[in-house]
Every structure is written in structure tokens, then in C-alpha cells.
């Protein structure tokens with residue numbers, strides 16, 4: 001029996017390969033049409049990671065060094081769901097981000113802003129049975145980049161998620177609702193629809209806020225889903 | 239219905255997190271199958287090396303079985319082989335992967351897919367990952383592979399072929415070109 005395919009990408013919801021406002025796409029964007037690949041076993045399978053992959057403090061970016069990092073401590077939490085609204089349980093979520101001064105712990109980030117010896121900016125966790133994840137980190141700073149005159153990235157956290165198959169892989173960036181830099185950012189603006197862009201903005205959340213500790217932000221992530229099958233419909237009836 | 243979150247580039251600063259230690263070593267001495275080394279390169283449309291690319295690989299084991307619950311083919315999972323690799327390109331846009339040659343995998347209907355490795359390419363300037371496959375030049379089953387057959391321009395099928403090293407067996411060269419006249423075939427999955 002053929003594997004159940006995933007739903008194809010919804011047209012008009014993802015950034016194009018060539019987006020000249022983001023200069024680096026020009027030489028790194030295929031120009032020949034992509035070839036539509038029907039989903040075989042090679043596409044509906046994918047790596048599944050166990051908790052062995054995790055180190056202590058992987059989900060708490062403020063506890064990975066001797067002292068606390070400088071910056072506004074915050075909780076970033078949410079759910080990973082699929083396009084049918086079902087939780088994606090047991091999936092690896094990885095994040096990376098700049099420190100509170102807007103500098104990455106990275107050899108190629110030579111900008112004139114301080115490194116924080118107590119902040120590497122990398123995190124990793126696995127979603128629970130309800131698809132939930134939770135990180136403790138600090139709010140990332142803005143940083144300038146060379147894309148255009150006076151270019152600044154909005155505050156953001158990079159997210160990498162696998163989901164249950166090769167097809168469900170996602171890398172995205174989390175932004176903050178109301179950030180004034182958003183409309184000037186060609187990476188954010190490469191997501192075609194306003195609804196799609198809004199979906200990438202974390203919202204302040206009182207319920208996630210921990211008294212005396214840090215503000216909470218909610219960020220839900222949606223991975224590709226499958227069309228409901230008669231089998232699944234039947235399953236739901238029970 | 240919710241819709242898949244919008245993709246973004248990995249940017250240039252993912253190295254502290256994404257490339258795991260030994261991420262390019264997918265197989266060990268105990269792994270069943272023919273050990274191979276893939277010597278890869280990633281180039282842009284002007285053939286400049288892409289020194290900040292990240293490559294992910296996903297493949298079946300030597301028996302053609304994926305380590306995943308939805309692979310209900312007969313055959314056994316090799317406990318020493320997950321089938322996933324992740325490696326960053328170096329300053330020359332090069333990367334090295336040590337793995338085993340995958341077996342053939344069932345295709346749709348009654349077809350069989352020739353041994354292949356699923357490839358994802360991420361980089362600064364790549365807003366959404368690029369998906370392609372690595373096949374082995376001269377490999378058994380390539381001429382009947384249903385995915386290669388989707389590529390009408392036969393010359394372009396060549397872009398998916400890893401080439402055997404002329405001097406050392408078990409070494410395969412594979413170049414990814416993100417544009418230009420010899421642009422690699424990329425798939426919409």
C-alpha cells in the first residue's frame with residue numbers, strides 16, 4: 001500500500017526562492033521550476049530523536065554557564081501542531097539567537113557589541129505529548145546587517161523543528177508582536193501573507209509569565225499536515 | 239485550518255546549535271552495508287563556494303529500510319544506524335559524510351526506487367530549504383527509478399548523480415549548485 005501523502009504546500013504562503021530585497025537570495029535561488037515529487041516512503045519517514053539528544057539545561061539558555069546572562073529573562077513556550085490542529089508530540093525543537101546586545105556567539109559575528117560570557121544562545125528540547133515546548137532565555141537584541149543601508153534585523157529567535165517526516169521539516173524565525181523593525185525587514189516580509197507573518201510573532205502571555213522571574217511569550221508553530229483519511233475520521237468517532 | 243508556519247533562512251549564525259559533533263558520521267564500524275564517504279560541495283549560481291551552508295541527509299539502511307514507524311516494509315532496522323546526518327560546509331563550501339550505501343526502497347505502486355539519499359540544503363540567502371536527492375552514478379536501478387524519470391531533461395538527471403572517485407573506491411563526489419547553467423534539480427515535496 002502506498003504511504004499516505006502529506007498535503008502539498010498551500011500556494012501563496014511561503015517565501016519565494018528569489019527575493020531581491022534580501023540580496024543573498026540572488027545567487028542562491030534555483031531558477032528552474034521545482035519538480036513536484038509524489039510522497040514515497042523516503043518523504044513520509046524522517047529522523048525521530050530521543051531524549052538522549054538533550055543535555056541538562058538545553059532548554060534553559062540562562063543556566064548554561066557559571067553566571068546568569070545579561071538581559072531581560074523571558075519564557076518562550078507554545079505548541080507544535082500540524083495543519084489539522086493536532087499536537088506534534090515528541091519532536092525535536094532547536095533554537096538559536098543573539099545575546100541581549102544583539103551579538104551572536106559566533107566567529108563570523110564581528111560586530112562591535114559585547115559578547116556575554118554567560119550566554120551561548122543555543123537551546124534544544126523535545127515536545128511533550130500535547131506538543132508543548134518551553135524555553136527560558138533572554139530577550140535577543142537588535143543587530144545591524146549589510147543587506148541595505150541602515151538595515152537592522154528585528155529581535156528574533158531562530159527555530160528548527162523536525163516533525164514526524166522528511167516533509168514536515170521547518171526552519172522559521174520567531175518575532176515579537178509590535179516590533180517597529182518588522183515592516184523594514186526583508187526576511188520577515190518575504191512571507192507573503194499578513195496572516196502568515198502575524199503567525200510568526202510571539203505574543204506576550206500573562207499565564208506564561210513567572211512572578212518575580214520573567215515575562216512569558218507564546219509562540220505556536222505549525223508543521224505540514226496530512227489530509228484527513230477515512231481511517232482517521234473513523235478513529236475520531238470513538 | 240492552521241497553515242504551515244512561514245519559513246526563514248537559517249542565516250549565517252546557526253553553527254553553535256545545528257551541526258552536531260560528528261553529525262557527518264552517520265555509520266560506524268558495526269553498521270551493516272558498504273561503507274562510503276561522500277565528498278560534497280555547495281556552490282552558488284556563479285560557482286562560488288557557499289561557506290555557510292548546512293546539509294541534512296536522510297536515508298534507508300543497507301537493507302532499504304527506514305528507521306521510522308511508517309516503514310512497514312519487511313526487513314530489519316539496524317540499531318547502529320539512524321539514517322540521519324547533518325553537517326556544515328567549510329570555508330571551501332565542502333562537506334564530508336561517512337555513511338553506508340542505502341538499499342533500494344519501495345516506490346509508489348509496484349515501483350522500486352534506486353539507492354538514494356534525501357538531501358536538504360539550508361544557507362544564508364536560502365529562505366526555504368532546498369530539497370534534492372543523491373543517487374549513485376551507474377547504480378543498479380537508476381534507469382527504472384520513478385523519481386529520476388520525473389526529470390524530463392535527461393541531462394539534468396546528471397545533477398543528482400554522485401560520481402565515484404577515480405582513484406579510491408567507496409569515495410563519492412557530489413556537487414550541489416544552487417543556480418547557474420548546471421543548477422541542481424530541486425524538488426517540491
Ligand SMILES: [Fe+2]
Nearest residue numbers: 156158249251
Ligand atoms: Fe538571526
